[in-house]
Amino acid sequence: AQSVTQLGSHVSVSEGALVLLRCNYSSSVPPYLFWYVQYPNQGLQLLLKYTTGATLVKGINGFEAEFKKSETSFHLTKPSAHMSDAAEYFCAANSGGYQKVTFGTGTKLQVIP
Amino acid sequence: EAGVAQSPRYKIIEKRQSVAFWCNPISGHATLYWYQQILGQGPKLLIQFQNNGVVDDSQLPKDRFSAERLKGVDSTLKIQPAKLEDSAVYLCASSLGGRGSSYNEQFFGPGTRLTVL
Numbered sequence: 757a758q759s760v761t762q763l764g765s766h767v768s769v770s771e772g773a774l775v776l777l778r779c780n781y782s783s784s785v786p787p788y789l790f791w792y793v794q795y796p797n798q799g800l801q802l803l804l805k806y807t808t809g810a811t812l813v814k815g816i817n818g819f820e821a822e823f824k825k826s827e828t829s830f831h832l833t834k835p836s837a838h839m840s841d842a843a844e845y846f847c848a849a850n851s852g853g854y855q856k857v858t859f860g861t862g863t864k865l866q867v868i869p
Numbered sequence: 870e871a872g873v874a875q876s877p878r879y880k881i882i883e884k885r886q887s888v889a890f891w892c893n894p895i896s897g898h899a900t901l902y903w904y905q906q907i908l909g910q911g912p913k914l915l916i917q918f919q920n921n922g923v924v925d926d927s928q929l930p931k932d933r934f935s936a937e938r939l940k941g942v943d944s945t946l947k948i949q950p951a952k953l954e955d956s957a958v959y960l961c962a963s964s965l966g967g968r969g970s971s972y973n974e975q976f977f978g979p980g981t982r983l984t985v986l
Contacts (some may be wrong), residue, residue, distance in 0.1 A: 797982075798979055800977040801977070804975065814972070859912050
C-alpha cells in the first residue's frame with residue numbers, strides 16, 4: 757500500500773527565510789505527486805504537481821518541489837517566506853488512473869514577522 | 870468556472886442523530902470524492918464515484934455512512950447515527966477522471982465542519 761510521510765507537523769520560519777517542507781513517499785512504482793495548501797476553514801488548493809518529465813516542478817505563489825526518485829522524496833521549498841504563506845501543507849501521492857490519492861498528515865507552517 | 874460547492878458549511882448535532890451533506894462538483898467532472906479530515910490529520914478517502922458508480926468505498930464505515938451520486942452529478946453523504954468520533958471536516962472533491970487520465974488532479978470544496986456533541 758502506498759504511504760506518504762511528512763516530517764514535522766509544525767514548521768516555523770522567519771519572514772524572508774527559506775521554507776522547506778519535507779515529504780517522502782513509499783511506492784513500488786513512481787507515483788504522481790502533489791502538494792496542496794489549506795488555509796483555515798477552506799478546502800485544499802493545489803500548489804504544484806509532478807507527473808512525468810522535469811523533476812523540478814514550479815507551482816503557484818513561488819513554491820517549487822523536486823522529485824528525487826533515489827530518495828523517494830518530493831520536498832517543497834520557497835526561497836523567501838511571506839506572512840501569507842502561513843497555512844497547512846499536504847503532500848499527496850497517486851499511482852494514476854483510478855488509484856486513490858493518499859495524503860500525508862500535513863505540516864503547519866508558521867511565519868514569524 | 871465555478872468551483873466545487875458544499876453545504877452546509879457547519880453542522881452541530883448530538884450523538885445518535887442523523888446528518889446529511891451535499892456536494893455539487895465542477896461541471897463535467899466525472900469523478901467525485903468524499904474525504905474525512907479529522908483535526909490534525911490528512912484527508913482520508915471515504916468514497917470515490919466515477920459518474921454514478923462507486924470506484925472505492927473501502928474506508929467507508931458502511932454501518933453508519935452512506936453516499937449516493939444522483940445522476941452522476943450531485944452527491945450526498947449521510948451519517949446515521951452519528952458518533953462522537955465522526956466530528957471532522959468532510960471534504961468533497963472532483964476531477965475530470967476517465968480511464969484516459971494519467972492522474973487525478975482534484976479540486977476541493979470548502980468542506981463541512983461537523984461537530985458531534
